[in-house]
Amino acid sequence: MRYEITIDGKNHGLELERKQQGWQCLLDGREVQIDAVRTGPDSISLLLAGKSYEIMRERRPPDTYLWVGNRGYAVEVRDPRSLGARKKKPGDETGWRKLVASMPGKVVRVLVSEKGKVEAGQGIVVVEAMKMQNEIKSPKKGIVQKLIAAEGANVNAGDVLAIVE
Amino acid sequence: MFKKILIANRGEIAVRVIRACRELGILSVAVFSEADRASLHVRHADEAYPIGPSAAAESYLNIAKVLDAAQRSGADAIHPGYGFLSENAKFARACADAGIKFIGPSASSIEVMGSKTRARQEMEKAGVPFVPGTSRGLESPEQAEQVAAKIGYPVMLKAAAGGGGKGMRLVHTREQLRPALEEARSEAQRAFGDAEVYLEKALVRPRHIEMQVLADEHGNTVYLGERECSIQRRHQKVLEESPSPMVDPDLRRRMGEVAVRVAKAAGYSNAGTVEFLVEQPKNFYFLEMNTRLQVEHPVTELPTGLDLVHLQIRIAAGEKLPFAQNEVVIRGHAIECRIYAEDPDNHYYPSPGKITLLREPSGPGIRHDTGIYEGWSVPIEYDPLLAKLIGFGADRPQAIARLSRALGEYFVGGIKTNLSLFERILNDRDFQAGNVDTGFLDRLLQVPPAGREPGDAKIAAIAAGLFAALDSSTSPPSHLAPGSNGGNGPGNSSESSHWKRAARTEALS
Numbered sequence: 001m002r003y004e005i006t007i008d009g010k011n012h013g014l015e016l017e018r019k020q021q022g023w024q025c026l027l028d029g030r031e032v033q034i035d036a037v038r039t040g041p042d043s044i045s046l047l048l049a050g051k052s053y054e055i056m057r058e059r060r061p062p063d064t065y066l067w068v069g070n071r072g073y074a075v076e077v078r079d080p081r082s083l084g085a086r087k088k089k090p091g092d093e094t095g096w097r098k099l100v101a102s103m104p105g106k107v108v109r110v111l112v113s114e115k116g117k118v119e120a121g122q123g124i125v126v127v128e129a130m131k132m133q134n135e136i137k138s139p140k141k142g143i144v145q146k147l148i149a150a151e152g153a154n155v156n157a158g159d160v161l162a163i164v165e
Numbered sequence: 166m167f168k169k170i171l172i173a174n175r176g177e178i179a180v181r182v183i184r185a186c187r188e189l190g191i192l193s194v195a196v197f198s199e200a201d202r203a204s205l206h207v208r209h210a211d212e213a214y215p216i217g218p219s220a221a222a223e224s225y226l227n228i229a230k231v232l233d234a235a236q237r238s239g240a241d242a243i244h245p246g247y248g249f250l251s252e253n254a255k256f257a258r259a260c261a262d263a264g265i266k267f268i269g270p271s272a273s274s275i276e277v278m279g280s281k282t283r284a285r286q287e288m289e290k291a292g293v294p295f296v297p298g299t300s301r302g303l304e305s306p307e308q309a310e311q312v313a314a315k316i317g318y319p320v321m322l323k324a325a326a327g328g329g330g331k332g333m334r335l336v337h338t339r340e341q342l343r344p345a346l347e348e349a350r351s352e353a354q355r356a357f358g359d360a361e362v363y364l365e366k367a368l369v370r371p372r373h374i375e376m377q378v379l380a381d382e383h384g385n386t387v388y389l390g391e392r393e394c395s396i397q398r399r400h401q402k403v404l405e406e407s408p409s410p411m412v413d414p415d416l417r418r419r420m421g422e423v424a425v426r427v428a429k430a431a432g433y434s435n436a437g438t439v440e441f442l443v444e445q446p447k448n449f450y451f452l453e454m455n456t457r458l459q460v461e462h463p464v465t466e467l468p469t470g471l472d473l474v475h476l477q478i479r480i481a482a483g484e485k486l487p488f489a490q491n492e493v494v495i496r497g498h499a500i501e502c503r504i505y506a507e508d509p510d511n512h513y514y515p516s517p518g519k520i521t522l523l524r525e526p527s528g529p530g531i532r533h534d535t536g537i538y539e540g541w542s543v544p545i546e547y548d549p550l551l552a553k554l555i556g557f558g559a560d561r562p563q564a565i566a567r568l569s570r571a572l573g574e575y576f577v578g579g580i581k582t583n584l585s586l587f588e589r590i591l592n593d594r595d596f597q598a599g600n601v602d603t604g605f606l607d608r609l610l611q612v613p614p615a616g617r618e619p620g621d622a623k624i625a626a627i628a629a630g631l632f633a634a635l636d637s638s639t640s641p642p643s644h645l646a647p648g649s650n651g652g653n654g655p656g657n658s659s660e661s662s663h664w665k666r667a668a669r670t671e672a673l674s
Contacts, residue, residue, distance in 0.1 A: 001633075005626045007629070008622065010622065012623070014627065014629075016630050023631075025627060027623060027627060036631050038635055042522050044631055044632065046628060056522055056524070056578060057632055058521065058578035058579060059521060066625045066632075067578075068621045068624050068625050068628070069573065069621070070573060070584065071621055073621075075626075077629050077633045102511060102512075102514055103508070103511070103514040103515050103516065104517055106545065129514075129517060130507075130517060130546075130547060130549040131547070131548055131549075132514070132515050154545070
């Protein structure tokens with residue numbers, strides 16, 4: 001089985017074949033001796049030339065992170081044969097800018113109204129979580145074209161709160 | 166002794182108090198908001214009662230609802246934990262009126278210490294040293310300018326009802342004073358409903374060191390040694406230790422005696438903490454008294470061998486202190502890390518959510534006081550403190566080594582935590598040398614974290630492929646078996662996996 005793996009933006013080619021005893025593993029064309037045991041749904045114990053690693057998988061949709069010791073890596077795995085192999089397209093947002101919640105929480109205040117003019121850096125929405133208030137500011141000077149956030153609404157990190165043009 | 170204690174709190178501290186109750190043979194009663202039905206403290210307690218919606222103001226801060234739960238359950242005492250109603254004199258009084266013992270000091274002691282200016286006035290009378298400045302609220306900007314000119318800049322403006330850094334302003338020059346005073350006043354008004362602001366001299370690179378005191382209701386008061394709490398971010402403690410690397414027996418005795426004098430001046434009983442600012446040449450000044458059990462109480466418990474919650478309960482039940490000052494012995498060193506649900510890579514913003522994977526540390530010299538479990542969702546409504554990890558050793562280097570080792574074992578998946586921050590602190594040369602002050606963490610955080618070794622990314626790549634390969638096969642060889650059912654129970658073994666296996670075989674051929 002061949003995988004294309006992106007770790008923190010860098011691509012690796014990995015070939016894995018299950019053998020009678022363990023695995024045959026080629027990383028970027030070079031053979032690596034590995035001994036792997038799954039220790040849980042999201043953990044693997046890996047022995048690499050005698051060195052022992054415990055790897056934890058953290059799924060935080062849409063992203064997946066792998067932790068080696070206490071270091072986390074954002075990973076993307078593509079199976080080239082699968083139809084799902086895809087590349088992320090960078091957003092095409094000329095003129096439009098989205099205001100995104102940087103943490104999950106509750107919208108406690110909306111400081112502007114739809115179609116209102118805003119300056120760059122002007123506060124638009126206040127989100128509160130765990131007793132901390134975070135003011136989301138406008139990234140540019142313009143007009144609030146759409147105000148999605150409503151006072152009292154719960155939001156997740158990454159949710160679009162408003163669109164400024 | 167009490168038969169049943171209600172714990173008017175949640176999270177790790179509620180679990181901590183419930184454990185003490187069980188050890189003493191006392192029944193425990195939890196209370197919970199809608200967001201906390203599945204919380205650990207509810208699972209640990211003997212009884213549990215709902216007290217309303219998720220918002221703290223409508224549940225954990227609602228005196229009537231907490232007292233109603235106490236009466237329904239037949240509890241004869243209430244432990245308030247820290248935060249919420251723990252320093253609320255009205256609540257202490259309402260407990261007394263309802264015939265339920267409040268495990269803490271009297272309402273009048275809470276009142277004296279609840280106002281920083283009133284506390285300063287009392288301490289002035291008792292001859293306790295405090296940071297030079299006003300002991301009453303500022304009357305006018307002119308008065309502020311006069312006092313600041315007399316004691317010298319920089320000065321600190323502080324809210325009388327303050328806490329957590331709100332209503333606080335550091336002022337370096339005369340020009341900054343008036344606008345800063347305006348800001349501090351309006352911030353204090355918004356945060357505490359009280360615009361009273363006082364002024365004191367800003368110390369240069371002070372340490373924040375506090376003294377644990379314990380007083381029974383028969384006039385006996387002792388001190389149990391200090392805690393070094395200088396490692397703070399935005400005036401919030403992050404890591405505490407005891408003893409402090411800079412406090413020698415003589416300074417400890419002097420600070421301890423002043424702390425006892427403070428407690429006596431306030432007519433104090435039960436556990437309390439006297440906070441001091443300490444300047445480099447070992448001058449110390451009274452800052453405030455916290456009239457409750459502190460978050461960081463475990464770092465006092467380990468070196469003294471005392472259980473503060475047991476003692477709180479016994480004192481509240483009318484017992485005398487079971488030891489005298491000269492019987493308090495400090496042996497070993499303890500350090501506590503406060504594990505918060507916050508994102509170190511994104512301005513330490515809160516990071517609530519579901520804990521998908523949890524590995525908890527254990528082993529020699531490790532204590533883990535926690536309020537979380539795997540599969541539980543950390544609610545957005547409350548404080549981000551998840552757990553406290555405490556390392557204990559014969560001396561400071563051993564405590565650091567054990568804590569570092571345990572941090573390596575600790576893993577929380579699904580939400581972000583500040584675990585990586587502690588690795589940085591413990592590895593820091595100044596920290597290891599004991600050179601810390603309240604600006605330590607800000608300086609450390611200005612330096613970007615060290616880069617990672619390139620070798621690890623390759624291991625992550627191999628593991629990523631292994632997870633993909635293992636997930637696509639549902640009947641792995643026996644040596645890969647544990648946990649391969651994904652915790653979904655025995656239900657998914659037969660039909661669906663045959664399907665997948667067939668599909669996979671076909672795809673391979």
